[in-house]
Amino acid sequence: MSTNRDKLSSSISLFTTGLVLCTALCSVITATSDKPNIIIIMADDLGFDDVSFRGSNNFLTPNIDALAYSGVILNNLYAAPMCTPSRAALLTGKYPISTGMQHYVIVNDQPWGLPLNETTMAEIFRENGYRTSLLGKWHLGMSQRNFTPTQRGFDRHLGYLGAYVDYYTQSYEQKDKGFNGHDFRDNLKSTHDQVGHYVTDVLTDAAVQEIEDHGSGNKSQPLFLLLNHLAPHAGNEDNPLQAPADELARFDYIGNETHRIYAAMVSRLDKSVGMVIDALARQEMLQNSIVLFLSDNGGPTQGTHSTTASNYPLRGQKNTPWEGALRSSAAIWSTEFERLGSVWKQQIYIGDLLPTLAAGAGISLDPELHLDGLNLWSALKYGYESVEREIDHVLDEDLEEPHLSYTRGKWKVISGTTSQGLYDGWLGERVTSEVDPRSEEYEDLIRNTSVWQQLQRVSAGERNISELRDQARIECPDPATGIKPCMPLEAPCLFDIDADPCERSNLYEEYQNTTIFLDLWARIQQFAKQAHPPNNKPADSECDPRFYNNEWTWWKDEQRSSSGTIVGMKEVSFFLIFILTSRWIL
Numbered sequence: 001m002s003t004n005r006d007k008l009s010s011s012i013s014l015f016t017t018g019l020v021l022c023t024a025l026c027s028v029i030t031a032t033s034d035k036p037n038i039i040i041i042m043a044d045d046l047g048f049d050d051v052s053f054r055g056s057n058n059f060l061t062p063n064i065d066a067l068a069y070s071g072v073i074l075n076n077l078y079a080a081p082m083c084t085p086s087r088a089a090l091l092t093g094k095y096p097i098s099t100g101m102q103h104y105v106i107v108n109d110q111p112w113g114l115p116l117n118e119t120t121m122a123e124i125f126r127e128n129g130y131r132t133s134l135l136g137k138w139h140l141g142m143s144q145r146n147f148t149p150t151q152r153g154f155d156r157h158l159g160y161l162g163a164y165v166d167y168y169t170q171s172y173e174q175k176d177k178g179f180n181g182h183d184f185r186d187n188l189k190s191t192h193d194q195v196g197h198y199v200t201d202v203l204t205d206a207a208v209q210e211i212e213d214h215g216s217g218n219k220s221q222p223l224f225l226l227l228n229h230l231a232p233h234a235g236n237e238d239n240p241l242q243a244p245a246d247e248l249a250r251f252d253y254i255g256n257e258t259h260r261i262y263a264a265m266v267s268r269l270d271k272s273v274g275m276v277i278d279a280l281a282r283q284e285m286l287q288n289s290i291v292l293f294l295s296d297n298g299g300p301t302q303g304t305h306s307t308t309a310s311n312y313p314l315r316g317q318k319n320t321p322w323e324g325a326l327r328s329s330a331a332i333w334s335t336e337f338e339r340l341g342s343v344w345k346q347q348i349y350i351g352d353l354l355p356t357l358a359a360g361a362g363i364s365l366d367p368e369l370h371l372d373g374l375n376l377w378s379a380l381k382y383g384y385e386s387v388e389r390e391i392d393h394v395l396d397e398d399l400e401e402p403h404l405s406y407t408r409g410k411w412k413v414i415s416g417t418t419s420q421g422l423y424d425g426w427l428g429e430r431v432t433s434e435v436d437p438r439s440e441e442y443e444d445l446i447r448n449t450s451v452w453q454q455l456q457r458v459s460a461g462e463r464n465i466s467e468l469r470d471q472a473r474i475e476c477p478d479p480a481t482g483i484k485p486c487m488p489l490e491a492p493c494l495f496d497i498d499a500d501p502c503e504r505s506n507l508y509e510e511y512q513n514t515t516i517f518l519d520l521w522a523r524i525q526q527f528a529k530q531a532h533p534p535n536n537k538p539a540d541s542e543c544d545p546r547f548y549n550n551e552w553t554w555w556k557d558e559q560r561s562s563s564g565t566i567v568g569m570k571e572v573s574f575f576l577i578f579i580l581t582s583r584w585i586l
């Protein structure tokens with residue numbers, strides 16, 4: 001009896017041990033082989049209409065278009081209106097008001113960053129077995145070493161820490177303060193190897209290298225690659241738009257030189273998308289990858305850092321409360337999606353990407369993260385568009401220019417604006433007198449791209465290019481049917497963004513006393529009450545690159561040195577501790 005019982009219990013325990021072992025081992029096996037690679041290519045300040053998959057023929061972006069038509073066009077991906085808040089939302093899955101990142105951007109001489117107690121998407125993916133790599137722009141803080149990407153979840157960073165750099169010298173000049181320094185690093189070390197090389201190409205080559213190393217050396221580990229291009233953001237004030245001569249030569253048909261250079265900058269970015277997809281194909285990683293292309297915010301058509309970007313036909317531009325600031329040019333592709341070759345009109349917020357991609361990777365998130373972003377993976381996978389999304393786009397209680405922008409379903413509320421409303425108009429346009437000669441054979445051009453062919457190889461299917469291009473176009477009612485002006489500095493404005501994506505018809509007068517508007521307004525007040533105070537800090541002249549070998553660096557952790565050598569505080573304290581402890585030991 002007892003022996004039998006022992007046998008039974010020992011076989012149970014064997015079984016349990018086996019089960020435990022299997023759970024551990026099997027989860028290791030699934031963790032290292034089933035998770036998709038996540039490849040995110042993010043453009044900086046690319047206008048909503050600077051890609052050609054919505055019908056523009058001013059200059060074509062065949063690779064991005066081929067990705068878009070092969071995958072799912074995200075027609076309503078909402079980002080924040082500027083770089084820092086948008087990147088903070090992407091990497092935390094939270095609204096900028098939840099992390100204190102809502103006001104303006106981090107200027108290089110300001111000592112603040114994404115709060116250190118926030119968990120980043122890179123940390124989450126790394127914890128779940130991914131290799132995490134950031135190539136290009138960071139812009140979430142650099143005054144302390146702890147703010148920088150390799151301390152925030154990235155195994156690798158090649159790129160710059162600040163707002164932007166020159167396309168060839170990789171230096172950032174802050175003219176008003178007389179600061180000028182080099183800002184380009186390979187992990188924590190400054191590197192000058194790229195000086196003289198066009199930065200779009202430098203980052204593309206690094207991405208290709210990362211994919212090839214990964215594919216040839218370590219395919220069992222999934223890759224999380226965030227390729228944050230500089231393009232087509234303006235460079236330094238004295239020489240904002242820069243493009244290689246061979247690229248420029250393709251756009252002679254554009255008479256205005258500024259427009260021509262901009263077209264070439266975007267075209268080089270488009271090539272980058274092609275080369276990344278080719279590298280994934282060569283390494284046979286495409287089959288198991290999710291590839292996302294997006295812009296961090298709308299384009300700046302006029303004013304600061306303007307590039308002639310176009311958000312046509314949307315209203316406003318970067319750093320305004322309008323659709324032209326918020327809607328990102330975006331497309332996503334994965335063999336997981338059931339409706340490849342479609343336009344997805346579901347509203348999705350940039351902060352939704354963390355939980356959505358995590359779900360796509362089978363990562364379960366700790367509810368303690370308290371994300372604002374929603375997991376829209378199944379909606380994306382199956383192509384349904386029925387989730388009513390509430391998005392707090394902007395809630396900036398800055399005293400000089402308080403403004404807000406909020407959407408729930410089709411309703412959008414705006415109150416206040418930036419730059420006294422100077423950029424509140426419809427600023428972008430399509431030049432019909434100068435069209436890309438390649439547009440005559442547009443469909444052939446797309447089908448001839450290697451992107452198209454590679455994606456067809458792993459996800460074959462009929463795609464009606466002209467139909468998709470048509471569906472992705474933004475339809476706005478004829479302005480003749482009634483413009484009801486919005487004066488956001490005087491009173492709130494209300495728009496039906498589904499019927500009126502161009503924000504021409506302000507419905508506030510009609511709706512101001514209705515529960516529809518009052519509910520929206522009450523919800524906004526609730527957000528305002530919960531908002532984390534902005535983290536912004538005033539400029540600190542100690543950052544001056546002259547103190548640090550003409551490098552932008554984490555000046556709060558460095559001792560400036562007249563001899564030009566940089567001695568890290570950390571190293572100093574480590575050395576002191578070492579001396580002290582060795583004394584004790586001795």
Ligand SMILES: *[C@@H]1O[C@H](CO)[C@@H](O)[C@H](O)[C@H]1NC(C)=O
Pocket residue numbers: 115117118119532
């Ligand atoms: C980080 O700290 C700030 C204030 O110190 C707090 O408001 C915020 O909720 C914290 N965030 C997390 C994720 O714990």
Ligand SMILES: *[C@@H]1O[C@H](CO)[C@@H](O)[C@H](O)[C@H]1NC(C)=O
Pocket residue numbers: 217218221
């Ligand atoms: C491969 O992945 C393992 C596990 O993440 C890592 O430890 C190792 O350094 C990687 N090897 C190469 C060659 O990258």
Ligand SMILES: *[C@@H]1O[C@H](CO)[C@@H](O)[C@H](O)[C@H]1NC(C)=O
Pocket residue numbers: 256257258259308
């Ligand atoms: C070129 O375009 C820019 C921006 O649209 C404009 O400011 C400039 O005046 C144009 N230059 C010429 C020579 O037309």
Ligand SMILES: *[C@@H]1O[C@H](CO)[C@@H](O)[C@H](O)[C@H]1NC(C)=O
Pocket residue numbers: 441444445448
């Ligand atoms: C597409 O490729 C075919 C075959 O190589 C070529 O004949 C044709 O001219 C190309 N068309 C375009 C628009 O590039």
Ligand SMILES: *[C@@H]1O[C@H](CO)[C@@H](O)[C@H](O)[C@H]1NC(C)=O
Pocket residue numbers: 464465466467
């Ligand atoms: C593509 O769609 C358009 C418009 O819906 C239609 O006229 C055309 O025949 C379709 N082309 C093909 C090849 O199915």
Ligand SMILES: *[C@@H]1O[C@H](CO)[C@@H](O)[C@H](O)[C@H]1NC(C)=O
Pocket residue numbers: 509510511512513
């Ligand atoms: C809404 O209420 C305000 C203040 O009571 C009033 O002046 C206005 O006429 C009302 N508007 C409508 C459309 O009823």
